[in-house]
Amino acid sequence: MTAPQNVNGPQATIPPQPALCPVCRLKPPHPLLNCGVVKLGPMAMKSTIEQLERENNPAHRQILDQLRTLYSNVTNIARRMSAPIPMPLNEVIDLTSLQ
Numbered sequence: 772m773t774a775p776q777n778v779n780g781p782q783a784t785i786p787p788q789p790a791l792c793p794v795c796r797l798k799p800p801h802p803l804l805n806c807g808v809v810k811l812g813p814m815a816m817k818s819t820i821e822q823l824e825r826e827n828n829p830a831h832r833q834i835l836d837q838l839r840t841l842y843s844n845v846t847n848i849a850r851r852m853s854a855p856i857p858m859p860l861n862e863v864i865d866l867t868s869l870q
């Protein structure tokens with residue numbers, strides 16, 4: 772009686788890297804909107820973007836693009852909500868165009 776063949780036998784000395792979300796590196800990959808880094812807000816997203824840019828890993832290029840897009844969306848929304856809309860004195864602003 773011999774032991775059943777095991778693909779993770781003695782020959783596999785290096786365990787396969789568990790796939791982790793390249794953004795938070797804490798959990799298996801998940802949608803970006805569910806990522807802990809995204810939930811932490813723009814500051815966390817920005818530092819992760821900078822980290823991914825430094826690493827310059829081609830495998831992470833797509834998620835980096837997604838994260839950049841999401842970051843700019845989030846910061847645009849935050850800016851519009853927190854900053855007053857500039858009101859030039861001599862101009863009438865059509866507010867309907869902002870909606």
Ligand SMILES: [Zn+2]
Nearest residue numbers: 792794795806
């Ligand atoms: Zn994540």
